């Protein structure tokens with residue numbers, strides 16, 4: 001069983017992630033995790049916070065001499081802002097976020113922000129200061145998820161599985177990227193867009209939103225390749241991979257929609273136009289050792305690589321729609337938490353858009369979910385045990401006559 005939890009507040013001392021269930025023998029380094037953390041921090045439209053932080057996950061446990069030991073992997077990411085920065089009232093965060101009672105007043109947040117977690121949070125947890133809600137609901141927490149995702153990505157890479165993402169819509173500007181996506185170009189793009197013309201227009205849209213004191217949302221696409229056929233199951237609603245991926249992706253802050261493959265457009269076409277016809281196999285799809293790269297290749301991928309809650313062996317394609325940021329420079333009308341009287345919503349340093357980062361966070365959530373499904377299917381307390389199980393399965397999944405040949 002693979003599982004993780006995170007802890008930490010946005011302006012507290014740091015974030016903690018604990019990942020349990022990664023087999024022994026996996027090469028892991030802080031430098032490799034840092035690469036994904038740095039990718040999350042980039043992106044045109046991010047606010048001042050990302051200039052302060054240089055996210056680095058310090059491995060606290062589970063790794064020795066560069067290899068996992070099968071024990072829980074704990075990671076600690078420092079919030080530099082905690083020790084160096086000040087809150088909107090000019091007081092140091094060490095004071096505002098002190099775990100001990102402090103002398104003097106700490107300015108509470110009373111002007112509830114529509115679209116953030118403030119209003120349901122203060123009601124449910126009976127808080128008189130919305131900071132006690134916003135500190136945890138902030139997407140700063142996603143840095144811990146990305147650290148977890150980096151470990152899962154490294155595990156999946158052992159089996160030839162790669163995960164990428166790109167921005168397909170930002171503030172209404174759509175990407176018309178050519179297939180196959182040039183992932184190197186996405187990594188170079190300030191908005192993580194594979195279409196350079198759309199990328200420029202997205203940056204202009206961000207500048208215009210900044211000028212207007214507003215914010216922008218968009219859509220990111222996450223693509224995983226090299227997946228074996230049959231991860232997940234059709235057997236039970238909560239074990240379907242589609243269920244679990246949708247939940248994992250929807251758990252990202254600000255996500256308002258998730259789709260797979262042709263997604264919502266599937267409702268616009270006939271079945272004959274939609275379903276991914278199965279191609280006759282070619283010799284090249286079978287490796288010399290009898291294992292299959294893709295035993296049942298398709299003519300298209302409108303399913304997004306999922307049928308019946310299981311992987312088809314085609315690339316997994318998941319899209320997440322993210323709403324525009326709630327903390328807006330020109331604050332929305334709201335009410336005061338104490339009086340219930342009209343006011344303007346609280347504002348503190350905020351991004352204009354976070355859409356490019358959402359792709360990287362989405363990759364992490366997809367990596368975790370796929371690693372979990374992979375380990376469920378193939379098990380193994382050491383990576384080599386997982387590999388043996390995976391190889392045995394991959395030799396058995398082709399057309400039955402070929403499988404018999406491989407056995408003989």
Ligand SMILES: Cc1cc2nc3c(=O)[nH]c(=O)nc-3n(C[C@H](O)[C@H](O)[C@H](O)COP(=O)(O)O)c2cc1C
Pocket residue numbers: 047115116117137138139140142252253254255325326327328349350351354357358361
């Ligand atoms: C990478 C990332 C950065 C974010 N930055 C901000 C921000 O600067 N200001 C803000 O109000 N919301 C930001 N959000 C969105 C809020 O975290 C989110 O809207 C809030 O927690 C309420 O949750 P919900 O939108 O899922 O309902 C960000 C989200 C992500 C994924």
